Amino acid sequence: xxxxxxxxxxxxxxxxxxxxxxxxxxxxxxxxxxxxxxxxxxxxxxxxxxxxxxxxxxxxxxxxxxxxxxxxxxxxxxxxxxxxxxxxxxxxxxxxxxxxxxxxxxxxxxxxxxxxxxxxxxxxxxxxxxxxxxxxxxxxxxxxxxxxxxxxxxxxxxxxxxxxxxxxxxxxxxxxxxxxxxxxxxxxxxxxxxxxxxxxxxxxxxxxxxxxxxxxxxxxxxxxxxxxxxxxxxxxxxxxxxxxxxxxxxxxxxxxxxxxxxxxxxxxxxxxxxxxxx
Numbered sequence: 001x002x003x004x005x006x007x008x009x010x011x012x013x014x015x016x017x018x019x020x021x022x023x024x025x026x027x028x029x030x031x032x033x034x035x036x037x038x039x040x041x042x043x044x045x046x047x048x049x050x051x052x053x054x055x056x057x058x059x060x061x062x063x064x065x066x067x068x069x070x071x072x073x074x075x076x077x078x079x080x081x082x083x084x085x086x087x088x089x090x091x092x093x094x095x096x097x098x099x100x101x102x103x104x105x106x107x108x109x110x111x112x113x114x115x116x117x118x119x120x121x122x123x124x125x126x127x128x129x130x131x132x133x134x135x136x137x138x139x140x141x142x143x144x145x146x147x148x149x150x151x152x153x154x155x156x157x158x159x160x161x162x163x164x165x166x167x168x169x170x171x172x173x174x175x176x177x178x179x180x181x182x183x184x185x186x187x188x189x190x191x192x193x194x195x196x197x198x199x200x201x202x203x204x205x206x207x208x209x210x211x212x213x214x215x216x217x218x219x220x221x222x223x224x225x226x227x228x229x230x231x232x233x234x235x236x237x238x239x240x241x242x243x244x245x246x247x248x249x250x251x252x253x254x255x256x257x258x259x260x261x262x263x264x265x266x267x268x269x270x271x272x273x274x275x276x277x278x
Contacts, residue, residue, distance in 0.1 A: 035251055036220075037241070038194050038196075038205065038220075041194040041195055041196060042194065042198070043193055043194055043202070044127035044128075044129060044138075044193050044202055045127060046125040046126060046127045046138070047126040048123045048124070048125060048126075049069050049123060049124040050123035051068065052065055052066070052067050053065070053066045054066075062085070062086050063084065063085045064082060064084050065083045066080060066081065066083075067080070067081050068080040069124065069126065072135060073096065073164055074134075077096050077097045077164075078096070078097050078098070079094070079095070079096060080094075080095040080098065081093070081094060081095075082095070089106060090106065090107040091103065091105055091106075092104040092107055092168075092274075094165065094274075096164050100277050101165055101276065101277050102166065102274045102275065102277060103275045104168055104272055107156075107168075122139060122141050124138075125137065125139070126138075127202075129157065129159065129193065129202045130159055130201050130225045131199070131200045132160075134160040134161075134162070136158060136159050136160050137156075137157070137158040137160075137166070138155065138156070138157055138158075138193070139155070139156045140154065140155050140156070141153060141154055153173060154170065154171075155170065155171055155204075156168060156169075156170050157169040157170070157171075157204070157225075157230075159225060159271075163276075165274065165276050166274065167271045167274075168272040168274060169225070169230050169269055169271050169272075171204070171206045171223070171230065171266075171269050173192070173206055173207050173208075192204050192205035192206075192207070193205075196222060196237050197237075201224070201225070203222050203225075203233065203237075204222075204223055204230075205220050205222055206220075206221045206223060206265055206266075206269075207219065207220055207221075208221075208265060210263060212254070212256060212258055212263075215245075215256075216244075216245035217243060217244055217245055218242070218243045219240050219242055219263050220239060220240060220241040220242075221239060221240050221264060221265045222236075222237050223268075223269060228270075228271065229269060229270050230269040230271070231268050232264060232267050232268060234264055235260060235261070235264070240260055240265075242254045242256075242258065
């Protein structure tokens, strides 16, 4: 009995350290794991690389963060990404076996490129996302904002090209907490890539916050990678899906009727092809 009381007291103490959503003055409770309807669909089997190396030059506010994936390419060559933040400007350099092959300039999202803050929380996730037999990369990082911005994070999809360079897609996501594990209270983000039509190519979900009939909802849209853009294919799969935004976590789409076309997000997300180095 005493052990049970101690466990309950510990749990209540941890609950008091919930996550505050500033503008609503709202405290999130412990969120038990739930299931969205897309959770049953196939998702990528990511290989994780979290071996970051960080260089910080405080005197001029320049940060360099590097990560190398051994044997990334089909020919056995290594891949290295260098993320550089200079005040509010962000640059990504791509190396194949330490030879520079590509730059991405002005990667500005939200309040800046905060891959440098808590870098251990943001591993490279490696899988073939578009079904062409080449490894692609997903990287997420948070906005470090308040209120609903606290739930917001950014996704960088690096889709590999035949020559070893990448095409970058950077949709902004406003994402609800997936759940908080009681054991260690680690925030779990939703993995939003799924194979909706079982063709071996993964679509991805972009999530935003919207309103309908004076109530708040999470608005889920579906995109697929194409040659020149990521195209909104929500209507093809019965989306957008609106999930009520309540004090307690909810996972089921609303039963309130609405016109899906009114809740479509961007028609397409244009890619960043970067600058290739010859």
